[in-house]
Amino acid sequence: MASEDERAQVGNTVRHLRERRGKSRAAIAGLLGKSEDWLKKIERGQRGLPLETGVKLARVLGVKDLAEIYGPEVSAPVFQAERPTHPGAEEVGHALTDYFPADRNPASPQWLQAAATQAWQDWHASEVQRSASAKVLPELIRAGRSALQAHEGTDRRQARAALADVMHLGQAYLAWQGDAHHWYWLTVDRGRSLAEDADLPTAYATGLLYSAFALRVTGREEQAVDQLRQAAESLEPYLETGPDDARGLWGAIQLACASTKARHLGDPSAWVHWEDANRMVSRLPDDYAHHHGFSAGHVALHRTWLAQALGDATEAVRAAEAVDIGAIPSRNWRASHLVHVARALHQQRDSGALIPLIQAGRHSTEAVQFNLAARELIGDLAQRGPMSIRTEAAKFAERLGIAA
Known part of the structure; x- marks a missing residue:
């Protein structure tokens, strides 16, 4: 965590850069999805500026290198990248919003849950996970909406849980797409609402998890952490005698809390949540994997992610050397x-x-294409990287459709 003097120095620099551009606090904070009070605390040194948020601020302020904000100890060029839109996004959006008559032969909740589970498996297994999801999401969304109209009682609650899982996949699919934010927020809202009404603890906790994912990218990191804490607490009665998936989901929530605190708040207490997740994974079978992001491999890779987000590049690289990526x-x-x-x-x-x-x-080509950090880094290497790699970086950017 940055010292008081370091926070003050960064804050003064941010204020100077903002004033040099002739921008108000409200204007800059608004572009970041933050409050004016948040930026005031940054500028007064009352609050630290996490690296990930600093990169976003650097883009808004037109800063070319992070050293202009943090000093020479944290130096990395800043590249502006556009967000792509997947060609299947519009059809997914129509499935979310179009009116259609009731299906005389609605899907059963069991079929819907099995189809949602298979769609998630395809998401993780495919090199082009967005293209794979775009092929099935419209049908799954329409089938789920029809099932809700047709079923009652227990079947309807089960259909809600299954459709919530479909909506969470839709949220993952639509995330980071340039022209799909309105559909993205529909999946967030409907996913959480369906999960709350499903009367199933794991569905409820998963709804909070995906809602937190959305909150943290809109500058409401503290609210995201609160929701993740609520999600974890809702599962605690099931950790001893409940199914493995309750424990796996609890572990995924701990990793989400860790990454939120590290990436968005610059809070080293992220490591506490990582330790909790690490202890939980030891209680599960060696080959266990939860489709919302929990396994021994997920725990291992988060050591790199947390260290990198907290500014310890050396530790991040060291931790990465110990990760078995095949796991x-x-x-x-x-x-x-x-x-x-x-x-x-x-x-x-x-x-x-x-x-x-x-x-x-x-x-996964699409995982890189739709990863804003990757797009910015590839573009930066193509434009301002060492001369020995610029040509190769430019060719890589061209293959991925990244303007460099």
């Missing part, structure tokens, strides 16, 4: 992990940062 049961998560490794290397001004990005693309 991570998801191509999407493998690619995301390698992007974090690349970011840590880039923080060290290591020209080898391009290597894990290329490896990430081999695991």
